[in-house]
Amino acid sequence: NAGVTQTPKFQVLKTGQSMTLQCAQDMNHEYMSWYRQDPGMGLRLIHYSVGAGITDQGEVPNGYNVSRSTTEDFPLRLLSAAPSQTSVYFCASSYLQGQRGSEQYFGPGTRLTVT
């Protein structure tokens, strides 16, 4: 299994540009989520999905859109990039909460800089 993969690894955008961060998993996990990591602030949940066709907002959803057309893929779209979105973005997936909680598997991250 490849686990959770993310592309690109690095990206530089100008203010106002749009782009899509890709995330895919091959573990047949129902739950997928996007986090952003900023220094000293841990990870904050942007959007999440509990299955194909179902998405919901997390703690910091503004400026981002998601969709979940398949179980495997969960892309994150930046509609009009702003410098405040400079961050490292992580995608994670897990089975829905069961006896062992929801061990989440993380991708390697996408480092985004908005100038």
Added chain:
Amino acid sequence: GEDVEQSLFLSVREGDSSVINCTYTDSSSTYLYWYKQEPGAGLQLLTYIFSNMDMKQDQRLTVLLNKKDKHLSLRIADTQTGDSAIYFCAEETAGNKLTFGGGTRVLVKP
């Protein structure tokens, strides 16, 4: 509300024990997790504890949970240089959602 706090930095000598502390505020948390992040990498689950447990041991790792004080700790025995990383605690309430602390950077000195 949900808020998870950790100290920012811990320095420890190789071979000593490390103790990383975490406090949380949501008493309805079901599971509490410890993740490790090495430079340039994603997060890797180290261990977890269910909210009705007080302690869990897993090789060099010991997790202690004090539900009354909402305090979680991770002890790493015989700390090695490979343990240098950022450690995050996280609480899970309902629906798989995790709330993370800000992370504790652990530096292991030879």
